[in-house]
Amino acid sequence: MPEGARVLAPSAVKAAGQMWTDAKQLQDFPVPQEMTSDDLLHTKAEFVDASKNAMEAEFDGVELHGANGYLLEQFLSPVSNIRKDVYGGSVENRCRFVLEVITAVAESIGKGKTGIRLSPYGVASDMPHYPEIDATYKYLSERINNLGIAYIHLVDHSAMGAPVVPIEIKKLIRNNFRNTIILSGGYDKDKAEDAIQRGLCDLVAFGRPFINNPDLVERFRNNWPLSQDLKMDLFYTADEKGYTDYPFYLV
Template sequence: MSKLFTEVTLGQIKLKNKVVMAPMTRSRSIGNIPGDLVAEYYEQRSEAGLIITEGTSPSPNGLGYARIPGIFSKEQIAGWKKVTDRVHAKGSKIFIQLMHTGRIGHPANLPLGGVILAPSAVLAKGQMWTDKEGMKDHPTPKEMTTAEILAARDEYVQASKNAIEAGFDGVELHAANGYLMEQFLHPSSNKRTDEYGGSIEKRIKFVTDTAAAVASAIGKDKVGIRLSPYGAFNDLGPHEDTHEEYGLLAEKLNEIGIVYIHLVDHSSMGAPKVEPATVKKIREAFKRTLILSGGYDRARAEADLDSGAADLIAFGKPFLSNPDLVTKLEKGLPLAPVDQTTLYTPDAKGYTDYPVTQHSVPVV
């Protein structure tokens, strides 16, 4: 019997299946406010038991990319309320991913007064798109003061409270893919010699302090985290402490009692494969829900659920072009390909215009 399509409990909420829609940036939030188009997009994909939204900034300083949403203003809370209402009406649950981009940004994408901040003033290689000036090099970030670190932690806490006000079932802290939280974890981007840098124990402090503060504010059953050990995005890659660091981080997160760890393996996109020993160490250290993601099809998902390697399976790109992915997986229907040219464009094309298979029946 298939486990992928059966109900499961996550913390205190019931999910109608074990399929998770992974967070994926889509750059459709004009003025950094999610509008009706964003609400339609998530509603279309509400066959998933759990939706995790695209990265959403807890701070004006974290809006590094063009047209990504935030959740620090009343207008943003109101916009997200439309999303959660429509998703809940279809029987799905939804967590918001809180993503502060840190050094991965450009002033042209930030609102007035925004600052590119990072643990240390270490330049990230590469460029990013700005609507105002086209492709631009990343600037060297400003090294955060202790006061700015504490302020950033508090921004995550307030954003989490805002998320609950907007109707979200919980929040996912984005500590992966080279953004602010992972910048603290990584020795190449964190050169600090104070309580937030140097040893493994000090490098994980911002992440664990923030996770504990958010759990205290909204409840530990409403807090998850995404990690990408051995990832290679945004000028960060595996380092000699990766295995030990993520093992210790998993232990500390287990002590805090958050509801899930979402572990992503980007080897299907060319990154180094996550070492099985590290996954095993995290699985053994963290006693609550483990979500695995990265290049899954139905067969691999079923195998990892059957073996106990994972409790939930997240699918990314297939959800972009297949709003009815759960039905297609269950019925063995062919999947539509993704239009790569419209991933980050500002309108409905390649976003809400992918068709639903006529044989599909909504899974509620």
């Protein structure tokens, strides 16, 4: 983080635990400052600018990050968002900033190029469960559907040791949202086919298998075996080792 940068969040609530930084390794989460009305406007504009830049760089679209304890999810949760204004309190108020950001980005680059990643029941970065999770994601997914963006991408990190994400919440969001649903987390080819066949989603995203199988799609297509050699000790390190140096099946 640049020297002197302000640390912002919906509310001045410190997350428990530590975060990884390349320069200083593990650091305690700081106590953030509650975002002012100006901060909200500025941040929304930054999402729009970043999205426009991505289009200028010829990306196909933009995935807003509303998952895993990132800023947008912090607005959704009544634990991290204890604001007293129209952005905190009720389900509608906690979803407001997320919906405003989606609207602004979709208006600027096109709703067909806009998606969002969400992690209901995720606990990454000290995001504990709360009683109104289902009500929050019910309302949010209905409203996102009205905005007509391209997709919702649902994260499930239970295969990485996180708490189970109830199937009911995935079905609820599937039923509320008419465009593409992407699921991710712990999938292999068979599990992915099964989820699509059962109508739970339209697409499945892969994370770790893509790291040690740079030709993952070709391997799926040709039924080639997947590499099981995944060097987890090289995750979150700052160079290419463990990221772009895995071999292709056909050399």
